[in-house]
Amino acid sequence: MTQPAIDQNTLLAEARQALEKLDRMKAERSRLDLEEKQLRRQLETEKKAAEDSVALTVKKRREEINSSYDKEIAKGQDRLKKARQKREKAKNQGMRDRIAEETAPLHAHNRELKTQMRGLLQKERLPRFCGSTWYYALYMPRSLREIGILVLFILFFFAALPWAIYLLIGETVRKSWMLILIYLLDILLAGGLYLTVGNHTKMGHLEAVRQGRLIRDTIHTNQKKIRLITNTIRRDRNEAIYDLEKYDDEIARTEQDLTELTRKKQDALNTFDTVTQNIISDEIWNNSREKIRQLEEERTRKEERLKTSDQQIKDLSLEITDRYEIYIGKEFMQPERLAELERLIRSGQAANLSDAISQYKAAR
Numbered sequence: 001m002t003q004p005a006i007d008q009n010t011l012l013a014e015a016r017q018a019l020e021k022l023d024r025m026k027a028e029r030s031r032l033d034l035e036e037k038q039l040r041r042q043l044e045t046e047k048k049a050a051e052d053s054v055a056l057t058v059k060k061r062r063e064e065i066n067s068s069y070d071k072e073i074a075k076g077q078d079r080l081k082k083a084r085q086k087r088e089k090a091k092n093q094g095m096r097d098r099i100a101e102e103t104a105p106l107h108a109h110n111r112e113l114k115t116q117m118r119g120l121l122q123k124e125r126l127p128r129f130c131g132s133t134w135y136y137a138l139y140m141p142r143s144l145r146e147i148g149i150l151v152l153f154i155l156f157f158f159a160a161l162p163w164a165i166y167l168l169i170g171e172t173v174r175k176s177w178m179l180i181l182i183y184l185l186d187i188l189l190a191g192g193l194y195l196t197v198g199n200h201t202k203m204g205h206l207e208a209v210r211q212g213r214l215i216r217d218t219i220h221t222n223q224k225k226i227r228l229i230t231n232t233i234r235r236d237r238n239e240a241i242y243d244l245e246k247y248d249d250e251i252a253r254t255e256q257d258l259t260e261l262t263r264k265k266q267d268a269l270n271t272f273d274t275v276t277q278n279i280i281s282d283e284i285w286n287n288s289r290e291k292i293r294q295l296e297e298e299r300t301r302k303e304e305r306l307k308t309s310d311q312q313i314k315d316l317s318l319e320i321t322d323r324y325e326i327y328i329g330k331e332f333m334q335p336e337r338l339a340e341l342e343r344l345i346r347s348g349q350a351a352n353l354s355d356a357i358s359q360y361k362a363a364r
Contacts (some may be wrong), residue, residue: 012341013338016335016338019338022313033306037304039295042295047288050287065267065269074344085249087248106226113215114219116215118131118216138150139212158183332360344360
């Protein structure tokens with residue numbers, strides 16, 4: 001009866017030792033897995049740092065190229081703007097000179113006519129206002145502008161002014177007859193003044209006023225000719241007469257310089273994108289390559305050890321199942337329970353494994 005007990009104790013001891021070994025192997029496997037994950041994170045961090053460094057350096061160098069060329073292009077555009085402004089200024093001055101030259105006879109004629117008008121007024125002993133636009137608009141209108149002035153004069157003095165005076169009277173004392181009286185007084189005063197001035201100037205010096213009318217008409221005709229000449233010159237597309245060749249040459253050179261700068265900028269960017277960028281990337285990766293290689297090798301070793309550990313755990317688990325679990329039962333495949341079964345048999349409290357299991361269950 002003792003031999004089976006010894007064999008069963010040995011079986012229990014071996015099973016317990018196998019389980020403890022399996023637990024140690026699993027703990028070792030967990031440690032390896034944690035170390036592999038740490039290595040993976042370190043590797044990812046190192047690669048990310050290299051990638052970020054490449055991206056940042058490439059971006060900075062590309063921006064430096066852009067900035068350098070853009071500054072030169074901006075200077076060129078400023079020169080081009082100034083050259084065009086100088087050309088426009090020279091063209092405008094040429095147009096002004098041409099206008100002054102071609103309208104000089106008309107301006108001289110108008111000055112002569114104005115002198116004649118002043119002489120006529122002095123000769124006829126007429127006030128200076130008798131040669132003004134307002135005078136001829138009120139007493140001898142001819143142009144649309146003068147007719148418009150006359151209409152405005154009539155509307156103001158014989159409509160708006162009396163009505164405004166009437167509205168200024170207090171509403172409590174305002175009467176309809178007051179408006180009629182205001183209109184009569186306004187007509188009397190304004191109309192009387194108008195007739196008085198007309199009688200003393202136009203009617204008394206009708207021939208002189210008519211001569212003044214002719215002088216003003218001639219001045220007006222000359223002014224229309226001056227405007228026509230001015231507009232014709234401003235619309236003239238022929239700029240050859242203004243000697244703008246030197247400005248055109250400067251503009252053309254500046255535009256060519258800008259075109260060349262733009263081309264060089266594009267070439268520099270293309271070279272950077274296709275060549276320099278790769279060189280920068282290689283330099284940065286070379287600085288990190290050795291550390292990355294070491295991390296990758298160490299991680300590979302950890303992965304191999306994990307595979308080995310997984311296989312060993314698998315093999316031992318199958319061995320425990322085949323050798324011990326089928327005899328002892330899965331519910332007792334725990335080191336502390338196996339130790340308790342072993343104690344019951346070793347102490348003689350249980351005759352065999354089945355008895356020990358029964359007592360263990362009964363005690364629980």
